[in-house]
Amino acid sequence: MSHTTLTFAILAVADDCRCCCTDHRSSSLFYPNRLLRALIADDRRCSDHRCCCATVTIVISVLLIIVFSVLTSLNIYHPIPIVFSQAKGATVWDPEGNKYLFFLSAYSAVNQGHCHPKILKALTEQAEKLTLSSRAFYNDRFPPFAEHLTSMLGYDMVLPMNTGAEGAIIVSCCGCFHGRTLAVIFISCDNKATQGFGPLLPGHLKVDFGDAEVLERIFKEKGEHIAGFLLELIQGEAGVIIPPDGYLKAVRDLCTRYNVLMIADKIQTGLVRTGKMLACDWEEVRPDIVILGKALGGGVFSVSAVLADKDVMLFAFDEDFEAQLADNDDARLDVSLLARSPDQELLKLVTQ
């Protein structure tokens, strides 16, 4: 929608309201919250100019939602000026009823599509039964969740957590994006993110994405002291950058040769986002540690998971590791369990 249309729409409503309904004008233009509520509830009181008011006020509601969002929240992103009001599968509607195809998939958090019926059913059924058991007890949803995820991806163990950035705390080097916690921004090459913070986390190295030669040089020099090499398999935040052919295989070989853990951040590229279950499947590479997030929550909440074989998992995390709401949040585990069944179907479709 262009700025001209929006400006015109405001004037049109102001004029219409002045001539037909003072009450509407005062309760809407000067108290925009009320206008928003009235519009959302479809409560239009201008009977004489119903059509005109209806059309233009909905346009105004879009403008108001954007303005309110900008004014009342920390503006850390720069969203495209489109307001989502309803969604189903890959389709999104704005308050005017305009329909969009949502290719971004919330950076892969809704890979399964919006409001997937199986996911919503699991969410509501489990939420009515039991939501949280805390770490002090067991719950009956964890074993099927852990079994499903580990057997689907071929690892011994899983550690569920809350967000992608938490999942990425075992770190080494790379110019990729892994989230916005302090530890994680310090290993990024995003100088803007670290500005004003310090001292920086010591003990990390940076290497250009896609450059296996430099990686080998670093491993050769310091391999004994490097615990792991963390990378996105396709850089997302950096602008969807695919590594050169053979890079993932080269990284795998180098990690094995120099005894460095290969840690794959598949928060954005996991669970069929790239047409394979995991992006590294394209080069038939098996990382030592896999970090999942986003789509794991089925688009209804944030949950992440770290997968590894037993020796690595027990070495990397001790029992003091704490994620209060993660591994015993029954409703989330239940949704996560179901969120991957459609992925299997999706995988078949995508690869056909």
Ligand SMILES: Cc1ncc(COP(=O)(O)O)c(C=O)c1O
């Ligand atoms: C590749 C990658 N890793 C980690 C994260 C951080 O995830 P979260 O925002 O859930 O902490 C993101 C988020 O966009 C991401 O794209």
